[in-house]
Amino acid sequence: MGGQDKLLQGRWALVTGATGGIGRAISLAFAEHGANLWISGRNEEKLKDTAEDAKALGAAEVIILKVDLAASKAVDELAAKVTDKIDILVNNAGLAVEAAAMKGDPDQWEEKMMQLDLLVPMRLTRRIAPAISKRQAGGHIINISSVAGIEALPGIGGYNAAKFGLTGWSKSIQQELKEHNVRVITIYPGYVASEMTADAPVSQDKMIRPEDIAQAALLPFRMSPYACPTDIVVRPAQKLSRGA
Template structure:
């Protein structure tokens, strides 16, 4: 950003779900602040689009790794490719399916829980020890949801996955803070994206993905003596 220091100059950041929405916005914001990028998602073509735009914003090194967070072996392979070359992990990839206790399909819930909870846990387990060995340590950013803080009728399984991520994030912070790794969790309300295109609210009143990207930069604006552990971002006006 013009007139500001490069907050992530030379750092390597892995962003999952980087092909669109919040993941894409975070990737571009990090690129603007000098980060090198590992970009991961299922759609290789869209990843290349994100990579091209990140390059134009100043990212010097970008590596694309196609991965499916619903498959644990794919998560393991991603971690293996990245190895020790990561300073910032952004667990952003997520999915939402019908999750009412009256209508939802438990088989669909299994995949959602794998993507929204198990994959971030698995990737963190693989990479946190590596991040802790970096010269200046590093940071883990988990993209949760306000559904990880409060009950939402009709979304029971999704809420369960996000509450799980909340608990995992808080425990990770306590375990890793003395090992040179900090953990921040972001809890967005409705964000205008592919995931919310069928929501019963107008997208022009929703949070923009770029707003969440700015929240993801907040930890790096602070001194090494401070960590924003929980960042809640809600629409500034009621949606209905």
């Protein structure tokens, strides 16, 4: 890919949950377009794999940050490490656990799912947005949500709650931060073939690929400074089949 075609040359991006799936795919797509990367996750070996592949694709610098975002202190420490050079924040790390009205563990909803899917993006944004706003060319915050953030479905009420919360947060900060030259984009994928959907009630053969979401994450950088795709919904092209 020629230098003139690189959309993110020299910019710094933090991608959370970069060990696999959507986070890894976004990291690699950004690397191919010349971005430098901070990548975070809990599995250091998988982060190293992502880093090696990102460098092979063209990232000049890739910094691994092994972190468990379940603790607020860890979120603050992560933010402190990146604020000196950050242009793009990708809030991707997330979790889905059983969370229906008649099933599931409310302690898990609070301690894990609500923390990772909602409170971590909120806290990271609060810590990092001021630094992004000071960048000469402004910056971007990309929140990876889910169609569960715009459509309520039975059996996943807790996940719906977390993702609907992220939708509300995203829409609010989009209004606030545009005055500071920071664009906020929320991506709402349907079922994506990854470890997270391995136990889903539908097979993965026709699911969206993580690379498709990575292309959606590149869309804001293909547009002029006068436009921002604030909400990007990506659905499977075909009806998903049940079972293996």
